[in-house]
Amino acid sequence: xxxxxxxxxxxxxxxxxxxxxxxxxxxxxxxxxxxxxxxxxxxxxxxxxxxxxxxxxxxxxxxxxxxxxxxxxxxxxxxxxxxxxxxxxxxxxxxxxxxxxxxxxxxxxxxxxxxxxxxxxxxxxxxxxxxxxxxxxxxxxxxxxxxxxxxxxxxxxxxxxxxxxxxxxxxxxxxxxxxxxxxxxxxxxxxxxxxxxxxxxxxxxxxxxxxxxxxxxxxxxxxxxxxxxxxxxxxxxxxxxxxxxxxxxxxxxxxxxxxxxxxxxxxxxxxxxxxxxxxxxxxxxxxxxxxxxxxxxxxxxxxxxxxxxxxxxxxxxxxxxxxxxxxxxxxxxxxxxxxxxxxxxxxxxxxxxxxxxxxxxxxxxxxxxxxxxxxxxxxxxxxxxxxxxxxxxxxxxxxxxxxxxxxxxxxxxxxxxxxxxxxxxxxxxxxxxxxxxxxxxxxxxxxxxxxxxxxxxxxxxxxxxxx
Numbered sequence: 301x302x303x304x305x306x307x308x309x310x311x312x313x314x315x316x317x318x319x320x321x322x323x324x325x326x327x328x329x330x331x332x333x334x335x336x337x338x339x340x341x342x343x344x345x346x347x348x349x350x351x352x353x354x355x356x357x358x359x360x361x362x363x364x365x366x367x368x369x370x371x372x373x374x375x376x377x378x379x380x381x382x383x384x385x386x387x388x389x390x391x392x393x394x395x396x397x398x399x400x401x402x403x404x405x406x407x408x409x410x411x412x413x414x415x416x417x418x419x420x421x422x423x424x425x426x427x428x429x430x431x432x433x434x435x436x437x438x439x440x441x442x443x444x445x446x447x448x449x450x451x452x453x454x455x456x457x458x459x460x461x462x463x464x465x466x467x468x469x470x471x472x473x474x475x476x477x478x479x480x481x482x483x484x485x486x487x488x489x490x491x492x493x494x495x496x497x498x499x500x501x502x503x504x505x506x507x508x509x510x511x512x513x514x515x516x517x518x519x520x521x522x523x524x525x526x527x528x529x530x531x532x533x534x535x536x537x538x539x540x541x542x543x544x545x546x547x548x549x550x551x552x553x554x555x556x557x558x559x560x561x562x563x564x565x566x567x568x569x570x571x572x573x574x575x576x577x578x579x580x581x582x583x584x585x586x587x588x589x590x591x592x593x594x595x596x597x598x599x600x601x602x603x604x605x606x607x608x609x610x611x612x613x614x615x616x617x618x619x620x621x622x623x624x625x626x627x628x629x630x631x632x633x634x635x636x637x638x639x640x641x642x643x644x645x646x647x648x649x650x651x652x653x654x655x656x657x658x659x660x661x662x663x664x665x666x667x668x669x670x671x672x673x674x675x676x677x678x679x680x681x682x683x684x685x686x687x688x689x690x691x692x693x694x695x696x697x698x699x700x701x702x703x704x705x706x707x708x709x710x711x712x713x714x715x716x717x718x719x720x721x722x723x724x725x726x727x728x729x730x731x732x733x734x735x736x737x738x739x740x741x742x743x744x745x746x747x748x749x750x751x752x753x754x755x756x757x758x759x760x761x762x763x764x765x766x767x
Contacts, residue, residue: 301367304342305334311531312338312377312402315367319384319408320355320426321434322348328513329381332521336528338379343367343386347436355426355435357445360389368398377402379527383512384408384478388449391457396464403527403627404461404468405520408510410479411457413449419478422446454484458491462499467627469501469523473508473515489694496622496692501545503552519552522561522590529592530627532580533565536573542566542631544624547593548675553696554721560593564620566630570596602634614640615648615683622692645683646747652676652683653740660733670728674717677736681710684743687750706742713739 301315304324314333324342333340345360346353353359364386371378378401382390387409395401413422423442429435461468470488472481485504492499501523508515523545530543547562548554570577577596585591602617614636620626621633636644656676659669685693685701693701699711713736720726 301341301343301370303339305330305340307334307337307339309337310339310376312336312379312527313371313374314338314340314379314381315343315364315371316340317343317364317380317382317386317389319386320345320348321429323434324349328516329520329524332524336524337531338524338528341367341371348434353436354441355437356441357389357392357449361392364389364393368395368401372398372400374400376400377527377531379403379405379524381405381407384410384510388413391454391461395461395466401464401466402530403523404466405523406468406470407512408472408476408479409470409484411454411484413446417480417483419480422449454487455491458487458500459495462495465626465629467501467625469503469520471503471505471515471520473505473510475506475508476510478510492694493692497694498544498620498623498625501550501625518557518590519555522549525561525590526563526627529561529563529584533567536576536580537565537567537570540568540631542599542629543627544620545627546595546619546624548678548721550625551695552722553718554678556722556724556726558724560591562593562595563627564595564597564624566597566599566602568599570598602630613644613648615644615686618686618691619682623695642687642747643751645686646744646751649680649683649740649744649747652680653737653744656737656740660730660737663728663730663733667728670733671721671726673733673736674720674728677713677740678717678721680740680743681714684710684746687747710739710743 302324304316305326316330322343322345324344330340343364344351345355345363347355347359368378368380378398380390380395380401380403382405384407387406388411390404390406391411395404411417415421423439423446426435426437426442427439430437470484472479472484474481481504488500488502503517503519503523505515505517526543526545533541533543542565544564544566545562546564547560549559549562574596577594581592581594617634617636618641620630621635653676656673659673663670663673681698681702682693682695685698688701690701699714702711702714716732717736720728720732
């Protein structure tokens with residue numbers, strides 16, 4: 301391990317685990333790490349890059365443990381970025397013993413070293429690299445080793461990784477010709493269907509190939525920024541905070557290059573530091589980069605029975621548990637009563653409808669109003685699905701849950717919403733926006749029929765459900 305680039309006012313140490321042969325070189329992602337106060341430690345495996353020793357699975361795994369042990373002694377946050385072959389090694393490690401790891405990025409993930417997992421003969425590739433002088437290997441040992449590195453289901457590995465409660469982002473290109481991303485996507489989908497779509501953050505790029513720089517994008521950059529933002533917030537609010545990545549920025553299908561970084565923050569007595577936080581946000585949002593939107597919440601509110609606007613209530617608790625991507629979990633998982641979620645989603649959609657009707661009248665004066673109307677519609681569809689009993693929703697493909705005949709119009713509008721929200725310069729038509737409002741109204745009507753009663757919007761956020 302070598303200190304490759306050191307950030308000024310460094311707040312995080314990044315351990316970069318390369319592919320093979322792992323030549324020490326710069327990547328585009330490194331510039332953004334440095335910009336986000338993250339120093340880069342480039343890991344080198346024994347028997348590679350003129351490093352002493354023999355390159356093997358065991359020596360590589362032990363060398364990662366050695367680097368992590370060294371970084372752990374610094375008592376500073378550690379971000380692990382593993383690329384290609386190194387992602388296979390990460391899946392063999394026990395990371396639970398390290399207390400300072402704040403995040404794990406798996407880029408171009410490899411689930412096995414056989415030709416069902418990757419498109420190349422790994423042993424032949426190693427022999428080729430040895431002939432070039434890039435690695436030193438024991439061929440016979442590798443022949444034996446590869447008998448045990450065949451493809452296997454990654455579900456067990458995903459379960460192990462999810463238990464360590466650190467945020468894990470998996471990114472790759474859909475054009476990657478080396479890894480079998482089709483199997484990875486299938487198993488990730490099955491796992492998240494069962495365990496929540498906040499279990500992992502998956503960024504599947506439509507462009508690029510196996511190389512990091514070919515598909516590195518704003519969505520991966522935002523994750524890097526979030527880890528630095530987390531450290532900034534700890535400095536202001538203390539270490540006992542919880543942070544969730546949410547909104548359209550969490551889902552590339554609903555976000556554009558101009559989308560904000562939306563973070564839900566749960567802290568104690570944040571109002572005492574409100575002016576400091578506000579000054580911080582102004583500074584961050586005036587630097588010309590991606591803007592940050594913080595939804596600040598008092599921790600005690602999550603243990604009360606206040607009704608929801610957007611930042612409190614049963615629907616938020618349910619969404620935190622199932623959908624939002626946790627950067628730092630709530631210490632205690634709070635599971636709301638399903639009936640309370642049903643009532644709360646209806647209440648939230650009434651507010652969505654009211655705000656959408658107001659904003660559609662002001663669209664000509666402020667184009668941002670149009671975007672908010674589309675977001676209200678997407679949220680309303682999510683809440684409709686909750687009210688129909690779907691507990692865990694794949695936001696990137698909500699149409700899969702809509703099968704009623706009358707859902708055809710909702711599906712049609714979802715497709716339009718996806719195009720509008722993912723476009724950097726969308727063109728909103730007034731009739732489109734009216735249609736979004738009408739769809740929200742129809743969703744509210746269905747929820748009223750399910751509840752069999754009609755509610756008035758609560759006059760204040762202090763009124764309680766009484767559950």
